[in-house]
Amino acid sequence: MKGQVKFRIYDKDNEYRFTLKRNITIIQGESGTGKTTLLQAIFNSMSGSSAVAYTVETSANYFVYTDAYTNLRWETVLAEITNSVIFIEENNRFVYSNDFAKYVKKSGNYFVIIGRKPLKGLPYSWQEIYELVSHKGSGDLRRIYEFKEFYTNFTFTDYNFDLVIMEDSNAGFEFFKNFFSNVPVISANGNGNVLNTILAADASNILCIVDGAAFGSYLQEYYDDFENGKHYNKRITIWPPESFEWVLLKAGVFTCKNLDKILENPSDYIECSSYASWERFFTALAEESSEAQWKYNKNRLDDYYLTSGIKKKVNDVLPKELQDLAKKKTDGGKTDNITKMSLF
Structure with a gap:
C-alpha cells in the first residue's frame, strides 16, 4: 500500500477530516476529545450496523479493531486484511508486542493507533503523531474535527552548541x-x-x-x-x-x-x-x-x-x-x- 489516504466522516452535527501520509499514524490526547466517537463511527459503517449515523468517504479499504474482538486473538482478526487502513482502539496492549511490530512491518497495511505511550517497536515518524482538535465549521452547525501535529518545528537563534x-x-x-x-x-x-x-x-x-x-x-x-x-x-x-x-x-x-x-x-x-x-x-x-x-x-x-x-x-x-x-x-x-x- 502506498500514497496518501483521505478520510471524511460526517453526520449532521460533526465532521472528521484527515489525511494519512505514512503507514503508521499515532493519535494522542486526553479523553473526551472525540477519538472514541471517531472509531465508533468508522466501525459502525464497516460492520453495517443499524446504529450507523455517520457517512464515511474514502478511497481506501478500512477496518477498526475494537473491544468487540477481545475474545479473539488479534493475529486471527487481522490475518487476512491487506491493503487497508487498520484503526486500533486505545488500551489494546498487543500493540506494544514484538509480534505486532513484525506484523506491521510486513503486512502492507496502514495503521492508525490511538495511544498515549510510545510504541518502541515501531519505526514511525515524529511528524505522524497527532492530537484530535475541533472547531466550529463555517456556514453550517457542524463541528469540524481534524488531526493536529503533536510536535511542530520552530526556529532558534544564537545557539552556541558545544x-x-x-x-x-x-x-x-x-x-x-x-x-x-x-x-x-x-x-x-x-x-x-x-x-x-x-x-x-x-x-x-x-x-x-x-x-x-x-x-x-x-x-x-x-x-x-x-x-x-x-x-x-x-x-x-x-x-x-x-x-x-x-x-x-x-x-x-x-x-x-x-x-x-x-x-x-x-x-x-x-x-x-x-x-x-x-x-x-x-x-x-x-x-x-x-x-x-x-x-x-x-x-x-x-x-x-x-x-x-x-x-x-x-x-x-x-x-x-x-x-x-x-x-x-x-x-x-x-x-x-x-x-x-x-x-x-
Whole structure:
C-alpha cells in the first residue's frame, strides 16, 4: 500500500477530516476529545450496523479493531486484511508486542493507533503523531474535527552548541564529524541510546541529529523529560531530517529519475510492505542512484562524500543554523542552566 489516504466522516452535527501520509499514524490526547466517537463511527459503517449515523468517504479499504474482538486473538482478526487502513482502539496492549511490530512491518497495511505511550517497536515518524482538535465549521452547525501535529518545528537563534550527538555510527556520523570540524561530534550508536548519551555528555548545549522518519517513539519520552525539568542543566535541540540519505538526495548528490517528485510526495513512491519506514526507502534510493565508482554504503562512507564539492552541496540545503555551526570558531562558551528541548 502506498500514497496518501483521505478520510471524511460526517453526520449532521460533526465532521472528521484527515489525511494519512505514512503507514503508521499515532493519535494522542486526553479523553473526551472525540477519538472514541471517531472509531465508533468508522466501525459502525464497516460492520453495517443499524446504529450507523455517520457517512464515511474514502478511497481506501478500512477496518477498526475494537473491544468487540477481545475474545479473539488479534493475529486471527487481522490475518487476512491487506491493503487497508487498520484503526486500533486505545488500551489494546498487543500493540506494544514484538509480534505486532513484525506484523506491521510486513503486512502492507496502514495503521492508525490511538495511544498515549510510545510504541518502541515501531519505526514511525515524529511528524505522524497527532492530537484530535475541533472547531466550529463555517456556514453550517457542524463541528469540524481534524488531526493536529503533536510536535511542530520552530526556529532558534544564537545557539552556541558545544557538542553534536549523532543517532547513528555509520555514514551520517562520518560525514558530520568531518563537516563540523570545530565542534565535537560523537555517536549514540542507535536511537535508543540518544538519551543516555545526552545525560553522560559533559556539555550543556547539545545538538542531536536523528533520523526523523523513525524517531517518533523516542521523541515523546525525551521531550517530556526535559520540558518537565528533569535534566535542568541541559539545553537540547533536535534536528530530525528523514534520514542522512534524504539529506544527500535533497542536496542533489545523486542523480535519480523523478527525484524532485519523490522528495515532494514520498507517499506516492514508498510501498509500505517493502519499506517499514521512509528512512529505509531513502537509503535504498541513495544506494541505487550512486555511481559505481563511488557506490554509497550506509555502513562505510566513501571518501568521495567528504570532498569539498559534496560538502558544499549538503551545506546549501541545511538550515542556516547548521551552516553557521560548520563555520563556528571554538570559543569555549557555555550556556546558562536553562532547561529546553526544541525541534527545528
